[in-house]
Structure formats: C-alpha cells, structure tokens
Amino acid sequence: MNGARGIEAALPGSRRQHDDQATRPAAPPEPRRGAAPARRWSRLVAAVAATAALVAAIFLTGCSAIPRNTVPGCGEAQRLAIIAQSVPSASYVPCIAPAGLPPGWRATAFDPASGGTNFLLQSDRNPGRPVRVSLTAGCAFARATPEPARAPGVRTYLWYDSISPRFTGTLYDVFPGGCVTYSFDFVQGPDHIALMEQWEAAVGLYPRQQLRLDLRNKLGVELDP
Amino acid sequence: MGTPIAPGGRAGGPVLPPVLATSPLGRRRRPSGEPPPLPRHIEHSTRWYLLLLALTAVIWAGLSIRPVLALVTRGDLAVLHAVATLRSTPLTKVMLDVDAVRSAWTVRVAFYGTIAVLVAFRRFQHLAVYLVVFLLTALLDSAVAVEIGRMRPAGIQILGHWNGYAQPSQPVATLAVVLAGLLYTLVPAGRWRNRGKLAAAAILGAVCAARLYLAVDHPTDLLTAVIVGWSLPVVAYRLAVPGEVSPVSYSRERKAHLEVGGRRGPAIVDALDRQLGLDVIAVEPFGLAASAGSTPLRLRVRTKTGDGSGDDGDGDGGCGAALFGKLYALSHLRSDRWNKLARTVVYGRLEDEKPFSTVRRLVEYEDHMLRLMRDAGLPTPQPHGFVEITPEREYVVVMEFFDGSAEILKAGVDDRVIDDALKTVRTMWDAGVAHRDIKPSNILVRDGRVLLIDVAFATVRPTPWRQAVDLANMMLTLALASTPEHVYERALRVFAAEDVAEAFAATRSITIPTQLRSLVRADHRGLIGRFRQLAPSRPPIPIQLWDLRRIELTSVWTVLLALAVAVVVAYVRVAGLL
Numbered sequence: 001m002n003g004a005r006g007i008e009a010a011l012p013g014s015r016r017q018h019d020d021q022a023t024r025p026a027a028p029p030e031p032r033r034g035a036a037p038a039r040r041w042s043r044l045v046a047a048v049a050a051t052a053a054l055v056a057a058i059f060l061t062g063c064s065a066i067p068r069n070t071v072p073g074c075g076e077a078q079r080l081a082i083i084a085q086s087v088p089s090a091s092y093v094p095c096i097a098p099a100g101l102p103p104g105w106r107a108t109a110f111d112p113a114s115g116g117t118n119f120l121l122q123s124d125r126n127p128g129r130p131v132r133v134s135l136t137a138g139c140a141f142a143r144a145t146p147e148p149a150r151a152p153g154v155r156t157y158l159w160y161d162s163i164s165p166r167f168t169g170t171l172y173d174v175f176p177g178g179c180v181t182y183s184f185d186f187v188q189g190p191d192h193i194a195l196m197e198q199w200e201a202a203v204g205l206y207p208r209q210q211l212r213l214d215l216r217n218k219l220g221v222e223l224d225p
Numbered sequence: 226m227g228t229p230i231a232p233g234g235r236a237g238g239p240v241l242p243p244v245l246a247t248s249p250l251g252r253r254r255r256p257s258g259e260p261p262p263l264p265r266h267i268e269h270s271t272r273w274y275l276l277l278l279a280l281t282a283v284i285w286a287g288l289s290i291r292p293v294l295a296l297v298t299r300g301d302l303a304v305l306h307a308v309a310t311l312r313s314t315p316l317t318k319v320m321l322d323v324d325a326v327r328s329a330w331t332v333r334v335a336f337y338g339t340i341a342v343l344v345a346f347r348r349f350q351h352l353a354v355y356l357v358v359f360l361l362t363a364l365l366d367s368a369v370a371v372e373i374g375r376m377r378p379a380g381i382q383i384l385g386h387w388n389g390y391a392q393p394s395q396p397v398a399t400l401a402v403v404l405a406g407l408l409y410t411l412v413p414a415g416r417w418r419n420r421g422k423l424a425a426a427a428i429l430g431a432v433c434a435a436r437l438y439l440a441v442d443h444p445t446d447l448l449t450a451v452i453v454g455w456s457l458p459v460v461a462y463r464l465a466v467p468g469e470v471s472p473v474s475y476s477r478e479r480k481a482h483l484e485v486g487g488r489r490g491p492a493i494v495d496a497l498d499r500q501l502g503l504d505v506i507a508v509e510p511f512g513l514a515a516s517a518g519s520t521p522l523r524l525r526v527r528t529k530t531g532d533g534s535g536d537d538g539d540g541d542g543g544c545g546a547a548l549f550g551k552l553y554a555l556s557h558l559r560s561d562r563w564n565k566l567a568r569t570v571v572y573g574r575l576e577d578e579k580p581f582s583t584v585r586r587l588v589e590y591e592d593h594m595l596r597l598m599r600d601a602g603l604p605t606p607q608p609h610g611f612v613e614i615t616p617e618r619e620y621v622v623v624m625e626f627f628d629g630s631a632e633i634l635k636a637g638v639d640d641r642v643i644d645d646a647l648k649t650v651r652t653m654w655d656a657g658v659a660h661r662d663i664k665p666s667n668i669l670v671r672d673g674r675v676l677l678i679d680v681a682f683a684t685v686r687p688t689p690w691r692q693a694v695d696l697a698n699m700m701l702t703l704a705l706a707s708t709p710e711h712v713y714e715r716a717l718r719v720f721a722a723e724d725v726a727e728a729f730a731a732t733r734s735i736t737i738p739t740q741l742r743s744l745v746r747a748d749h750r751g752l753i754g755r756f757r758q759l760a761p762s763r764p765p766i767p768i769q770l771w772d773l774r775r776i777e778l779t780s781v782w783t784v785l786l787a788l789a790v791a792v793v794v795a796y797v798r799v800a801g802l803l
Binding site: 221223 | 379
C-alpha cells in the first residue's frame with residue numbers, strides 16, 4: 001500500500017502459532033550480559049572512533065609538534081620542498097627567515113601550485129595592502145634598477161611605481177631558473193621605510209642545493225628527478 | 226472480521242482483553258540485558274567505514290613522525306616509479322584528460338546541481354546534511370593538509386597540474402564527497418544507488434589511476450582522500466538521514482511514513498505480544514494519505530474466545546478484530562519540532578507550542594489524551610496503551626479501530642449527526658479540552674453516531690479562543706454537507722448565540738486545518754461570512770500575539786539563516802566554487 005509493505009505475522013515456528021500462555025514455549029534464556037559478540041564489536045568500534053576523534057582533535061587544536069605557520073620557514077625541509085617543486089628549475093626558494101616575522105606581521109594565503117608559489121605578508125600598520133610574494137620561473141624586470149644582492153648568486157632589482165603619496169613598487173630577486181617578485185604598496189610616511197626593511201628581512205632565500213641535501217638526509221628522498 | 230470480543234465501549238466498538246491477561250504469572254517482562262524488539266541497527270559497512278576512518282587518522286598521525294613519513298614516502302615512491310615505467314606520450318594525454326574529470330567545473334556542476342534538485346524537491350534535511358558534510362570534509366582536509374604539509378612526489382617527473390600540499394589529495398576527496406552526496410541525497414536506495422556506487426567507484430578509480438600515472442599524488446594521499454571523501458559522508462548520511470526514516474523518493478506519497486516490512490514488522494508484532502498481550506496476525510499501513518505526523522497502521526488481532534483456544538470459531542485459526550496503531554519515530558518527533566517552531570515564528574503564540582523532548586514523551590502524551598478523553602465520555606478510540614519498539618526511538622500507540630465507520634462528509638449528515646457532533650464539542654468544552662484539529666478526516670460516523678479521532682494535538686485547559694475555534698471548525702464541517710442556517714439553528718440548542726459569535730470572531734485562516742480550509746474555499750458559499758451574519762456581532766478576537774519567545778525565535782533564526790548563507794558563500798568563494 002503506497003509503497004509501504006504490510007506484514008502477515010505468520011512467523012512459522014514462533015510463539016505466534018500458540019494462543020495462550022499454557023501452550024507458549026518457555027521464555028528465551030537470559031542472554032549472558034556483556035558477553036554478546038555484537039556488544040564487544042560495538043565497544044571496539046566506539047573505542048576506535050574515540051581514538052580517531054582524539055587524534056583528529058589533537059590535529060585540529062594544534063597540540064601536535066608541527067608548526068602552524070602556513071608559509072614554511074627556511075628550516076622546514078618538507079614544507080619548503082613543495083615550493084621548490086612548484087618551480088623545478090628555481091635555484092632558490094623563498095621562505096620565512098629563521099628570525100621569523102617581526103611583530104605585527106603575518107604570512108597568509110600560501111598557495112603553492114605547479115607553475116609557481118604565491119603568498120602574502122600582512123602588516124597591521126598597513127592594513128588591506130599586503131606585500132605579494134611570488135615565485136615563478138621568470139619575470140620581466142628590464143625597467144628595474146639594480147640593488148645590492150640579497151643572497152649569493154642572486155641579482156636584486158627594484159622598480160618604483162610611485163613614491164608619493166603612496167610608496168609602491170616591485171622588488172625582484174632573480175636567480176638561475178627562477179625569480180621572486182615582491183609587490184609592495186605603503187602609505188608614504190614615517191613608517192614605510194621601516195616596513196620595507198622588516199619584510200625584506202623576514203623573507204629569506206633558501207638554496208635548492210641545500211634543500212636537496214636536507215631532504216636526502218631527513219627523508220631519504222631525492223628532490224628532483 | 227467483525228467478531229466482537231466483548232460488549233461495551235462508549236463508541237460501540239469491540240473491547241479487546243489482552244490475550245495473556247488471564248495468566249497467573251502475568252506478561253513476561255523484558256529482563257535487563259535482553260535486546261528490545263528492534264535494536265538500533267548499524268550496518269556492517271558503516272562499521273567498516275568507521276574503521277577505515279580510524280585507519281586514516283592513524284596514517285595522518287604517523288605521517289607527522291619523521292621515520293614513519295620517510296618509510297611511507299619510500300614505499301609510495303617505489304609504487305610511483307613502477308607506474309612510471311608505463312609512461313608513453315599517448316597514454317599521458319589520456320591520463321591528463323581523465324584527471325580533468327575532477328576539475329573545479331565538474332565539482333561546481335555536481336555541487337550546485339545537487340543543491341538545486343534538493344531545493345526543488347524540498348528535501349531540506351538532506352540539503353542541510355549535504356552542506357554540513359561538504360563543508361566539514363573540506364575543512365578537515367584543508368586543516369590536515371596544512372598540518373602535515375606533505376610535499377608532492379619527489380625524484381620523479383610530475384606530469385599533471387597540482388595545487389597545495391599533497392596529503393590528502395584534496396581534488397580526489399572533493400570529488401568523492403560530491404559523488405557520495407549526489408548518490409545518498411538524490412538517488413533512491415536500491416538498484417539505482419547500487420549502480421551509482423559502481424559508477425562512482427569507476428570514476429574515482431580512473432581519476433586515482435590517472436593521478437598515480439601523472440605522479441601528482443602519492444598512493445597514500447589518494448587512499449586517505451578516498452576514505453575520507455567517501456566514508457565520512459556515507460556515515461553522516463546513514464546516521465543523520467537514514468533511509469528508513471528519510472528515504473530518497475520521487476513518488477508523491479508522504480515521506481514521513483516508515484516501512485513496516487523487513488525487521489520492523491516482526492518487531493512490532495513481537496512488541497505487541499510481549500508488552501500488551503495482543504496476538505497480532507497482520508500489520509498493514511492504513512490511511513497514509515491522511516497522516517503526516519505518524520505512520521498509521523491497522524493491526525489485525527486474533528481474538529480470544531471463552532474456551533481459551535484462541536480460535537474465534539470461524540475456522541480461520543482466529544482471524545479477529547482490528548486495532549489501530551500509530552507508529553512514532555524520531556523522524557516524527559523532529560517533524561513535530563520543526564512544525565511547532567515554524568508555527569511559533571509564523572503565527573505567534575497560538576497556544577502551547579513547546580515541542581516534545583523525546584518520542585517516548587510524544588506517545589505518552591497521546592496515550593494520556595486518549596484516556597482522558599475517554600474518561601470525559603468523548604467518542605474517541607478506546608486506548609490500549611503503547612509499546613516500545615526501539616527505546617527512545619520508536620513506539621506504537623495502540624487504540625480502537627473504528628471498523629465500519631466513514632468520514633463524515635462521505636457518511637452523510639442528518640440532524641442526528643449534526644446534534645451528536647455539536648454535543649461532542651459541548652462535552653469537550655465541559656471537560657476543559659480542545660481537540661485542535663477538527664476537520665472532516667478526523668470526524669467519523671458509524672450508525673449515525675459521531676466518532677472523533679486523532680487526539681494527538683488535543684490539549685487540556687486550552688486558551689478560550691481555541692475552544693471556540695473547535696466549535697467553529699465543527700460547524701464549518703457540518704455546513705459543508707448541510708447549510709449554515711440549519712447548522713446554526715441546531716447549534717443554538719447546545720450553545721448560546723454568543724458562543725457561536727465568539728467561535729467565528731476567533732476564526733482565521735490559520736485556525737482552520739488545511740483540509741477543512743481548502744474545502745471551505747472550494748464551497749463558494751462563503752460559509753464563514755454567513756455564520757458571522759447569523760451570529761450576534763462581535764469584534765475579531767486577536768490570536769496572533771507577539772511575545773518575547775516569538776521575537777527571540779524570529780531574531781535567532783533570521784541571524785542563523787544569514788550566518789549560514791554567509792558561511793556557505795564565503796566557503797565556496799575560498800574553495801573556488803564560485
């Protein structure tokens with residue numbers, strides 16, 4: 001009826017075929033309490049589920065030993081490796097310098113992908129206008145002015161789009177097989193020079209060769225084919 | 226049928242003494258430790274899915290330990306290098322095309338398509354679970370990916386496109402979540418869903434094979450992604466919207482009804498026998514179309530004869546009288562809660578709209594009201610108690626079945642019926658009771674006598690206008706088969722003219738049950754207006770009141786709705802689904 005099925009309660013062999021108490025079979029024996037396999041199984045499942053929930057909770061609440069910064073630090077070989085993998089030719093990879101981010105700064109929107117890696121550096125003194133850091137296989141820096149190199153084997157260039165009222169431009173770290181661009185946009189004022197120095201100090205360049213050695217020693221894997 | 230077991234009963238129906246009532250030992254009580262008639266059942270596959278999820282958690286924990294990570298990575302890379310020996314230019318092209326199946330556009334189409342279908346078919350429970358599962362799974366995957374921070378396969382050329390950390394493979398997990406959601410919210414259980422599972426397995430298998438070939442993910446990244454992306458939603462759907470309670474169906478039948486076949490049918494029979502001593506021969510759904518708040522059942526009960534043989538002498542082995550049962554489950558409780566919440570927000574404080582806290586409370590209340598109304602001399606079904614099918618989840622309320630009765634509009638309405646119906650309302654007033662759901666389908670007639678059914682919404686000491694509305698709804702029902710003038714004239718023999726005036730002064734669209742409202746609208750005689758003309762003039766009685774609870778609930782639900790929309794929009798933007 002309407003998709004729901006009725007049942008005929010014939011139940012062959014069951015108590016249903018008897019009509020009064022006198023002809024009913026004896027009540028089924030009391031089951032052994034707590035000994036039924038189904039119950040043990042349920043407890044096992046419950047215990048496993050609880051363990052899983054605990055492990056998940058540890059992960060999600062950050063009680064594990066893994067650091068929670070989204071952008072890898074220069075000593076984190078495995079996390080750094082994914083940046084290196086995004087541009088297999090790059091001889092350097094950008095990372096957060098060992099000294100870490102200065103107070104008031106945070107690194108967000110870490111996005112490693114095949115073809116390049118991007119992330120943002122946000123300062124609470126320059127809200128809404130983060131420094132955009134991008135690692136790519138190449139970049140166009142022809143108009144930019146050479147600057148003192150930020151690492152051995154790296155050529156650094158600077159291009160200003162504007163000096164006043166906004167201090168905006170792009171810094172280029174060019175090295176064999178890759179390029180890191182830093183797009184900044186600060187309000188010209190007493191803070192912008194200090195802010196420039198802070199983010200430049202916060203972002204380091206880690207040599208790929210060193211990363212290869214780290215991965216070989218720590219995980220026993222070769223970074224590149 | 227039609228073999229009365231014992232004479233009596235206010236409404237003239239049979240009285241059914243329990244089969245075991247004469248036993249000197251009484252009925253057998255379910256001892257501690259013995260399972261209930263229908264123990265809560267968790268499918269074996271659900272247990273396996275839970276174990277697989279636990280295994281995934283263990284893998285994730287292991288990958289945060291460097292020696293384990295190194296070991297697993299070496300194993301993964303060995304597999305990938307072996308697969309890489311198969312590489313060729315044509316095959317690479319094929320694999321890149323296969324990998325494109327999990328593209329953002331595929332996920333977008335499946336995601337929004339599923340939502341659109343769920344909205345179109347008003348399957349909001351499934352929609353809520355779908356959204357929660359989708360968001361939670363994506364958040365879990367993202368959180369774990371950041372925590373583990375696993376690199377892509379090393380020492381091998383990666384041929385495909387990738388984004389983000391490797392463990393778990395988020396594109397595969399998202400694809401699995403979308404496929405599981407599509408199957409468990411849109412496809413009816415059974416053959417089509419089973420076929421769908423095979424298709425989903427084939428799609429996921431092909432994508433995983435392609436990503437292994439392209440060396441985009443490690444094997445363990447794919448394994449955990451498939452486990453989490455498939456198992457988590459399946460377990461969530463099975464627990465939150467189980468098929469037996471919220472089946473996926475495209476038929477026009479009401480979805481609130483539970484199947485009484487399978488394990489549930491024998492469990493009901495067993496419970497009725499053990500707990501009420503009723504020897505049930507058959508259980509069948511009855512009058513499903515008229516009921517949404519429970520699953521109505523007709524119970525064919527073997528009657529007991531004087532010699533105790535159990536045979537009623539008709540040679541059929543004891544085919545006896547019928548009883549009426551109402552199966553209540555958690556789904557009905559939830560439905561009742563949502564209904565009351567919606568009524569409070571939309572209509573205000575009509576009367577007590579506090580929801581029941583448990584299914585047990587719901588059936589206790591109905592059983593209590595049946596007994597109270599019987600004691601008040603009302604022509605309601607004789608109560609026979611209720612039985613527990615699954616503790617705190619499923620119960621059956623048992624009552625007299627009005628055999629041989631017909632709905633009032635089909636049975637015909639003469640003066641005797643009109644007088645009896647109006648006297649029934651008078652009796653309710655005298656007893657301080659309101660039925661609250663007076664409509665043709667709840668008023669039966671047998672041998673010229675009015676019978677009242679479905680007392681689940683009844684209340685004791687109701688608000689005065691609610692009692693008045695019972696009178697108005699009864700008069701409207703009677704007028705549908707007669708004339709308002711005639712019904713008004715007969716009503717004045719039982720009620721004062723001011724009572725009738727109050728009844729129609731309180732009458733609004735929302736105070737008339739849906740069935741009666743649609744019949745009154747279709748009648749075109751303007752019954753309500755005519756009754757108001759006949760009765761003394763009285764200003765309308767305000768019934769939609771703004772109280773603190775209504776303001777609170779309305780505010781809270783508006784904010785929650787806005788938040789939910791904001792969260793979903795924000796997430797789909799971040800996830801690239803917009």
